[in-house]
Amino acid sequence: MPTRTIPRRALVLTVALAVLPTVALAAPAQAASASPAAASPTASAANAAPVRFFDLPDTPLPSDRAPHRITFSYRNDAPTDRTIAPQILVESPQRGPFLDPSDIRLEQLGSDGRWHTVPLASQTGTLYTGLIPAKIVLHSHHTLTERYRITVLHAPAQGTVEPRIAIYA
Known part of the structure; x- marks a missing residue:
């Protein structure tokens, strides 16, 4: 019987989208007592899931313990403004060992x-x-340039650094 492998990137997105409505609907205790008429339509739009991703070039995870810069750009060629969010994925090797957040320090300029x-x-x-804290509105025909610095704290570590842009409706 043939088996099918689901890429981890797709699995992360599927799990994130499945959890998102639960997170979006879970309000703080004081907000739960507010009347339905007080609910803001922009609040639900702020927690909406991206409609697609624009993948940027991947790079191997540096194997030393030195900080390495990652710079990428995304241009909004659409005739209208777009809500976007830059995101960095660090993929572990397919067969492990899997990376832990404590293995890497990621910084943004x-x-x-x-x-x-x-x-x-x-x-x-x-x-x-996270996507929600990174959301911005990129004006039509403007370019976003992001600068990050990644440091492997516990060598040896293997993986791939995969920057991407989440695009919202």
Whole structure:
């Protein structure tokens, strides 16, 4: 009987999309007592799932313990503004060993010129950055350039760094 392998990237997205409605509907205790008329349509739009992803070139995970820069750009060629979110995936080798968030430090260059640590979550051997905190509106015909720095803290580590852009409706 043939077997089918589901890529971890697809599995992470499927699990994230399955959990998203539960997370979006779970409100803080004080908000739960608010009347339905007070609910904002923009609140549900803020938690909407992406409609697709734009994959950027992959690179091997550096094997030393030195910080390595990752820079990528995405241009909105659409005639309208788009809500997008940059995301970094770090894929473990298919057969393991699987990476843990404590194995890697990921930092993003902020508008203040300083490096800020970006938290990583883990699912089925894939480390990933959150989408909702990264959401921005990219104006028509503008380009987003993101600068990250990745450091492997526990060598030896193997994997692939896969930046992508989540695109929302």
